[in-house]
Amino acid sequence: MRILFIGSRLYDDVDYYVRKKGIESILTESNEDAINLDLPDQVFIVPRGMDGPKQIAVTQDVDAVVPLIGIDPPLIQVAKMKEELEEQGIPVIAADVRAVELTSNKINTKQFYKEIGVATPDYQILNSPDDLTLDFPVVLKQGEGQGGKDIRIALNQDDLKEYFEEFSEALCEKFIEGSEISIEVLGFNGEYITLPPIYKGETTLEGTHPLNKVKLGPCLIDGVDNNLIQHTAYKVARNLDSDGIFEMDFMYSHKDNQLYAIEVNTRPNGTRYLTSATCGINSLCELINMACGDFSLKDVLDKMEYYYSTEIPIGNYTGPEINEPVKSFDNNDFVVHGPEGYQRITIRAESKKELENLINDLT
Template sequence: MKILFIGSRLYDDIDWYVKSKNIESVLTESNEEAINLDLPDQVFIVPRGMDGPKQVALMQNVDAIVPLIGIDPPLIDVAHMKEEVEKEYDIPVVAAGVRAVELTSNKIRTKEFYQEIGVVTPDYQILNSPDELSLDFPVVLKQGEGQGGKDIKIAEDMDDVKDYFEEFNQALCEEFIEGSEISIEVLGFNGEYVALPPIYKGETTLEGTHPLNKVKTGPCIVEGLDNNLVQHTAYKVAKNLDSDGIFEMDFMYSAKNDQLYAIEVNTRPNGTRYLTTATCGINSLCELVNMAIGEFSLPSIADRLEYHYSTEIPIGNYEGPAPKQPVKSFEANDFVVHGPEGYQRITARANSKNELENLIEKLV
């Protein structure tokens, strides 16, 4: 079996799994200085875009293509490449299709999509000037495109809105939901979908604290919230997107309103994947490989589900004991260190809350 992987930044997360499956790995990357280029069997440096990877896939006669892209801008090009390669060359590409990417890459279209399928989302309006605002403060101002908290502002008064419009001509404005932030991964392939356990990412703040700076835990335990509701809603969203790969969804739960709100959905690997793996034993990136080699199935995932308490803590630079090889695998470790130097995080798991607290004391 030979698989083409597109993008090297995330490849070290699955290199151990690819080798364990005796898969011949081919990788394309546009940056010759990128990390992890020493790991695959073959590496091809290609121009930006999807024409280079497509040509390498045909030249190498690969059996499948797995994009490992964790940012939004290239996703639409990947989607168009997927449709062409699958139709003309019968090579499966484990990624979202054009419709799914178009619906999820623009926050305004995502809002409209939620309303079409009957999923509750915070009230919103499109502002072309501050004077059009009709929602009560505080409100959240966003741009249609962007990720990782980019171009998001929590406005507490009209001066904040006017300040935002000094930089932007338009804004997606939605009501600020006071409550719990939740993330969940859904895996989908060939019309089958499975929602993994939800992850708790902390409480909303008027300061707009970035998720990377918060302590997160799994599974999600929020008083009054039924995790089955989160999983059912996430499944409904993925089913209606009708595409392949990883769907990462963000929700808010308001205890005051006893309401779950859908915020956004991404069709790419996400920042909570380590915590999901630690919590339930299912690694979403490894499942992309399973999709490519024909080993993805809902019964298989059900048989492999585990139940752990887990947490993810930002630590800057990790100086604790070294994890076992492979260092990115929870199959050999009860903790994984990830992220660039200066911004590292540690994700750890245990069979009880007390065991987890003791483990964290040893590590940090």
């Protein structure tokens, strides 16, 4: 089995699994100084874009392509490459053009939620501060962007005017006071399975980024039905009707007793370590199973485990040595990830008490 991986930044997350399955790994990367280039069997440095990976996929006669891309801008190019390569019989484990167009633009996503009957916070498109009809506070966003980029919370008209000094249009959304929740869904060949919801903390008027919060898995919030979260996520994924990983963000309003859908990402995401710690399912490894023809809902369910887990920002890790493979929970109770200075530690245990003890030992 020969698989082409696109992008090296996340490759160390799956290298151990690739070797375990005896896969011949080929990787394309546009940055010759990128990390993890020493891990695959072959590496090709190509120009930015998907023309290079597409050519390598054909000339190297690969059996499948697995993009390991954790940012939004290239996703539409990946989706178009998927169409072209799959016409030639080479499967690409990624979202298709329709799914990317619906999810990469927040306005399109809002309209999609409305069409399929999924609750989302009230919103309007503003071309001027004077167009606002929602009550403050409101959340201001651009149609495209990730990681909190270009998102502001406006408490009054002055905040709104300040935002329009930088932008000519805004997606304006009602601010929801409540709990932030993420959930991963795996999809392949029209079948979908939801993994455990993850709690990412409470919303703040300061707009604190989830990376700076302590997260917990599974999501255990008074009044929140995890079955409802999973059912809603499944409904969204089924209507997107595509392959790969879907990470969905929800907000639960304690005041309204309402679950609101916020956005969908069709790429590897920041909660994948916590999801893996909580249930034993590594979503990136499941992409490889899809590429090999080894993916099934029954297999995922059979592998499902149940742990309590948490993820904590630590800056730089200086604790005990981690067992190989260092990015896997197969032989570890904890995994350290992220760049130096911004590292996070994800820890799991079979009970809340054991988790507390591990946290005390490691932090």
